[in-house]
Amino acid sequence: MEKHDLNNEQEAYLAQWMEGALSDEELAGYIPEEEIAFYKKLRLGTEVLRSPGEDIFLGIQQKINNKREVQLSRKSNLKWAIAAAASLVLFLTSYFFLGNDTIAITTSFSEQRNIELLDNSEVTLNAKTQLSYDEGEWEHHREVHLDGEAYFKVEKGSTFAVITDQGTVEVLGTQFNVKSTLDFFEVTCYEGKVQVSKDGEARILFPGMTYRRINGHPIENGRSTHKQPSWIHGESTFKSVPLTYVIAELENQYSLKFDTKAIDGNVNFTGSFGHDNEEVALSTVFNAMRIEYSYNDQKVIVLRPYE
Template identity: 30%
Template sequence: MSSNSENSEDFLARWLSGEISPEEKEAFESSAEARDLKEILQSVDKVAMPAYDVEAELTRLKASIEQEKTATKVRSISPIWRMAVAAVLIIGVSFVYFLTRPNWEVYATGFGETQVITLPDRSVVTLNVNSVLKYKPDSYAENRELALTGEAFFEVTKGVNFQVNTDEGEVIVKGTSFNVRQRGERLDVQVYTGVVNVIENEVDKTLRKGDAIRIEKGRLVNESVNDVGEKPLWLTDNIVELEDVALADALESLRNSFGISIESDISLTSERFTGSYPGDNVEVAIQIVLSTHAIEYDYDSASKKLVIKGVAGN
């Protein structure tokens, strides 16, 4: 890296954060500038960061620059010192962020992926496809509160209240097992053991084993009692179950399960789907979902692209 580069500070920031390419890193760190800068940074590391007044040092540096401008002999500040000041500023900002950043533990799955998570209290969460779960480990012992986007099955140990927050409602338990699916503006909760409380706007329902509830756009739209096993079928047999959802939502479920892309020139929001499909066979799954409404389609397995052509006979 040239010392006279106008983007030297930007390059330094990328170097400190590890965002430069391996070739750039090797070339820069073998230079004399890098060796000098590392010595300066090592000295900076020995300084207690909270006691270092970056603003005062920057003010003194600016005053020094102004004095240099008025001197008879004009001298420029060494590029390595300009870089060092920038490094100190970057480190200072990073230190403040480290002290104030939200302390979240985050887990995420992609299309077709699941993940088993053991929480600090030994509760176990199995995260389904294309989902995100997060919690604050520092306060988890006193406040077992998590945030979920997507779907997960929870096996909760006994203790203080265990709360799962979604965009469409809250699920509060003490020791139980239950499944939560939040997709778009729809929240489905199915209880397998124990007691669960579901809260959203005017909805406040207590559920027990076998009870299921659906909340959509903040309103209670369905309650049912089901014969359930120990765990949901998506977890035990890799079978995805959908009940009375828009066909467009069923296609979104296919996308989450298999990572396919979908193109359609027809509206699919008015048609409904109830059924199940295997989570390990994309072509069979597509056939099951679309054959219920005699929809014609093309699927290219190489590109994983599904093109919906229309309804047969139209």
């Protein structure tokens, strides 16, 4: 190495070339061709040595997402028809204005509602759900409070948080479903990456992952190959969910009241019911569980195990 290199302010051409500030041709003004060949080889070598980072990992997530979308688009178009029908059931919604800028949106029995938030993020509320947020604070905190069940399509940007009594769900541009009722908490990630946290403990969900907690007990991840929650398409789907919660969902979707004293609500139910035919929905759930149902005079449905 020549001494004057160290003292000359201008001697940084290799560094400038490495960062792309100098072209190959410009570099050729300083050093001969075979030297350039060496540095190119060195540049490639360090690229190979570099550990794959976040960008590569995000690419993997993207590929996982794309594959699932392809699989889903092969399935019938029927779902779209049902989705269009479901989106018509959007009436009785009421807006409540609480305090200064707090906006609360509530859905009633058998009602779903699409709303657009201030940043164009979309939320679909399932029946018997309340979502509230502070319009004034929105620019600083994208934060919503949820009681019930909702499906979120979040615009990219700063952190977006869904706060429930049972934990906080945080995301950066993604699609996910949160269901939080008194003692049932379930989050499913459909796209991107979601973090679920409660009392300082956090876990990350990838597309297709479900995190569920019933009565405070976390349950290992389930997996889903669906692109959206089934209720968006007018169907409630359950995978090993205690019957109590299935019955609660029937109440929400059909505005019913059940008498469950005679049955065991802890038995798990796997299956689904549609939102368009009460009789079919009742027989689907209760025949499978070997439970009889009959209306009493107060319009309450009494449940009894088969004789």
